[in-house]
Amino acid sequence: MEKQTPLLKAVNEYIKRDAARFHMPGHKGFLMHREPDRFSEAYRYDITEVQGADSLYEAHGAIRETEEAFARIYGAKRTLLSAGGATLCIQTMLALVAKEGGKVIAGRNLHTSAVSAMALLGLSPIWVYPDQSAGCGMGGRLSPEDIRAQLQNNTDVCAVYITTPDYFGILSDVEGIAKICRAYRVPLLVDNSHGSHLKFRKPSLHPIDLGADLCCDSLHKTMPVLTGGALLHIANERYIPAAKQRMSLFGSTSPSYLIMLSCDRCIGYIEKGEVQAEFDAVCARIRALEQMAENKGFVLLEAKAGTRDYTKLVLSVYNWGISGAEFGERLRLWGIEPEYVSDVWAVLMASPENLGGDYRRVEKFLNAWDLPSVQDAAPAQEVPRLQPAMTLRSAVFAPSEMVPVENSIGRIASAMVCPCPPGIPVVMPGEKIDQDAVKLLKTCGICCIKVVL
Structure with a gap:
């Protein structure tokens, strides 16, 4: 019999009680009028913070056990569960280091949620720009030496904040940046939203293993977790006491148990010990597809200047003389729905849940590609360095x-x-x-x- 994870066990025990649900949510564990439906089982598990099911921001029971299990898996001193995605974790990280009038050295390739959090907290960013090492007009990586230069010129910063991997799977040198941050006694915060699986690479490429003080993982992006499931990892003990309180400043007081249960169930998936092999297989499939794409004339991201996450297939759009919208329609005609298509790149995200048939569709799409390349290189898109005129x-x-x-x-x-x-x-x-x-x-x-x- 499969071992029950902590939160699932607690909710199952509640369901077995068959209690009259005089609490939220309004569906009371059933679909409308109690009609049978394939979603009926999910409704039974959609509960609120009833006795025995713990409370997210005061976790001391099943939720705390789930968080402790994730902390052991990822090697963190403390891990917090989030049903508000990596956004809630990013808000919490910045709130933990914020001080009045504080400055944060931040990679310019950050997510909008970090910008919004800085505005709410009154933090002023000092920008570090990616080095364009990925080629083809892409942003590239954040250089440790650029971080060092900003730390030398700004002695009053309260944190360094970086995003890696970025949306295209480009990885910055977290270990090198972490060493510099330690030398300057400044905490390193990492938005690892797209990299929760990097723990299971050999050697690990996860920020906690590479020296980050705080790090967020968006589990739902690459692991079998419902949308909104995320983790905040804390490696520096000084931030543990205030972490739950800071998270509660931004998070909903009605966190979704369905999302939290999906995170909880992910523990069982990880503990089976097959995650590394499964992601290795994903990376091998993506590398094979990249080789096919290159043979067809697609321009690929450059990996020679640093590491990449090979769970993403990134295809050039610009050198075919068609728009991104047209490229997206071509993909859909072959039964492929991409993560994102712009006028320059298309991003296909893979995970172990993509079956062989998914990859074969991409193979057929590439084999049938019939357009001649009309452009050799993407136009340079260097971002101008604008001056702040207001906070x-x-x-x-x-x-x-x-x-x-x-x-x-x-x-x-x-x-x-x-x-x-x-x-x-x-x-x-x-x-x-x-x-x-x-x-x-x-x-x-x-x-x-x-x-x-």
Whole structure:
């Protein structure tokens, strides 16, 4: 009989009680009018924080046991469960290091949730730009030496915040950056949303193993977990006492038990000991598809300047003389739904749950590719280095208006604008927009922008 994970055991015990559910949610464990349906079983497990099922922000029972199991798996001093995705974990990480008027050295390739959290917390970012080492107009990696230079020039920062892997699977040198942060006694925060499986590479490429102080994993992106399931790992004990309280500042007081149960069940999947082999197989399939794509004339991301996560197949779109939308339709005609398609790149995300038939569809798509390449290299998309004219927080909360991009020169942005790729925001709130920024935004198809009144 399969071993029950902590939270599943607690919820099953509650269901066995067959109690009259005079508590949330309103469906009381049934679909409307108690009609049979394939989702009926899920409704039974969608409960609230009843006695015996623990409470997320005061975890001391089943949820705490689940968190402790994840901490053991990932080698963290403490791990917190999130039903609010990596967004909630990012908000918590930044809240744990925040101080009034604080500065954070941050990679410019960060997610919008981090920008929003900094605005809410009154943090001011000092930007480090990726080094474009991935080629083909992509953002590339964050250089340890660039981090060192900013730490030398800014002695009052409260953290370094980086995102790796990025949306395209490009990995920065976390270990090198962590050593520099330790030398300057500054905590390293890592958005590892796309890399929860990196723990199971040999050797591990997970940020906790590479020296990060705080790190978030979006389990649902690559592991068999429902959307919104995530983990916050803490390696530095100084942040443990306040972690739950900081998370509760941003998180819902009604966390989804279905999401948390899916995280809990993932423990059993990991403990079977097959995860490494399964992800090795995924990487092998993706590498084989990449070779097929290259033989057909697709331009690939460059790996020679650093490591990559090979659970993503990233295909060039720009060198075929068709739009990203047309490329996406070609994929769908072959029964393939991509994660993302822009006018430059298409991203296909794989996991062990993709069966052989999924890969064979991509093979057939590539074998049938019949367009000649019309362009050898992607146009350079270097992001202009704009100067801040207001604090991030002031700009976000200031009265604003939408204006045509061509009329925004000299104005102060009040929102982030991030055409993708390269996945690096061209404009951040509080920055003064210049002619180079306008030119790049128009090239990327951005026609309007929100600016401070």
